[in-house]
Amino acid sequence: MGVGELSESEQVVLLSLVGLLARADGRVSEGEMSTLEELREAIDPSRFDRVRDAASSLDSPDAIFQAAGQVKRSEATQVIYGTLLGMAIPDTISENEAKLLERLATMWGLEGPLEG
Secondary structure, rough: OOOOHHHHHHHHHHHHHHHHHHHHHHOOOHHHHHHHHHHHHHOOOOHHHHHHHHHHOOOOHHHHHHHOOOOOOOHHHHHHHHHHHHHOOOOOOHHHHHHHHHHHHHOOOOOOOOOO
C-alpha cells in the first residue's frame, strides 16, 4: 500500500502530521521539502487541494493527534508512520520529532524509532 491508496481522511492526517513534524524542530529541511513534493505527486491531483486544505484546518497538535487517532487501518498507520520516519531520518531526529513519533507509535501500536 502506498500514499495514493490511503483514503482521503487518511491523507489529511498524513499531510497534517507531515506539517507538524516539519515544524517540530523549528526548521523545514531540504529533505522535508522533498517529502512534501513526493506527497504532492503521490496524492491524486483531483483531491490534493482538498486534502491540503483539510489538513491545514487541523490547527493545533491536539486536533492533529485526535484525527490521527481515528485512523484504524493497520496498513494506513504503517504507511503514514513510515512516511514520517523516512522524513525524519535523513536529518538528526530532534527531541520534539522523537516525541511526536513515539506518541504516534504508542497510539497505533507500532514500534517507535527509538525502541528495540
